[in-house]
Amino acid sequence: MVAVVGSPRPHGNTALLVDVAHEELGRRGIRVDKIVLSERRMAGCLGHDDCADRRACPHGDDAADILDAVYAADGLILATPVYYENVSAQMKAFMDRNVFRYAHDEWLRAKVVGLVAITAETGLDETLAALRRYVALSTDGEVPIFSVRGYADAAGSAAKQPELLAAARRLASDLAAALLSGA
Numbered sequence: 001m002v003a004v005v006g007s008p009r010p011h012g013n014t015a016l017l018v019d020v021a022h023e024e025l026g027r028r029g030i031r032v033d034k035i036v037l038s039e040r041r042m043a044g045c046l047g048h049d050d051c052a053d054r055r056a057c058p059h060g061d062d063a064a065d066i067l068d069a070v071y072a073a074d075g076l077i078l079a080t081p082v083y084y085e086n087v088s089a090q091m092k093a094f095m096d097r098n099v100f101r102y103a104h105d106e107w108l109r110a111k112v113v114g115l116v117a118i119t120a121e122t123g124l125d126e127t128l129a130a131l132r133r134y135v136a137l138s139t140d141g142e143v144p145i146f147s148v149r150g151y152a153d154a155a156g157s158a159a160k161q162p163e164l165l166a167a168a169r170r171l172a173s174d175l176a177a178a179l180l181s182g183a
């Protein structure tokens with residue numbers, strides 16, 4: 001399984017909840033490769049709009065490696081803070097760079113997807129809808145989706161919310177059950 005983390009705060013709420021799910025998945029024997037987008041080089045799409053005619057994206061950054069891992073994964077977690085009532089810029093750049101795969105008729109192999117979105121107050125529905133649209137555009141068929149949504153602001157303050165931590169563990173058990181049942 002691969003977890004894509006869209007918050008630039010290394011000890012923020014998104015990272016914290018992903019780590020809780022990661023630990024729980026590990027307890028269930030499922031390996032998770034965590035990709036923290038802000039630690040990698042993934043520039044915004046340049047809009048050549050000719051991906052299908054190219055063998056490789058002209059950006060010489062980490063996107064191809066990241067997308068290789070994401071497209072090969074049997075399960076996927078996408079996690080983002082709410083920024084301006086939408087996904088973070090890092091997560092949006094990631095989404096846009098998937099156009100290369102879309103243009104080459106490549107689809108996610110994930111059998112199950114987990115979504116995590118955290119906000120101070122507003123924009124959760126819009127952000128989760130954006131993540132769901134990403135999954136719909138990047139898959140060839142239906143994939144079960146489980147999600148965790150929560151409210152927290154100061155970095156790491158989600159740690160003080162037992163119900164949110166429990167939701168992250170529940171996400172992990174739902175993902176594990178779907179993977180192990182071969183959904």
Ligand SMILES: Cc1cc2nc3c(=O)[nH]c(=O)nc-3n(C[C@H](O)[C@H](O)[C@H](O)COP(=O)(O)O)c2cc1C
Pocket residue numbers: 007008009011012013014015080081082083084085086118119120121122123152153154155156
């Ligand atoms: C650039 C930026 C935009 C934000 N936009 C919103 C917003 O639209 N609505 C909201 O309630 N909180 C907003 N927030 C607050 C974050 O969603 C909140 O602090 C969240 O816990 C951050 O997650 P993280 O700790 O994983 O980075 C914003 C924060 C930043 C830095």
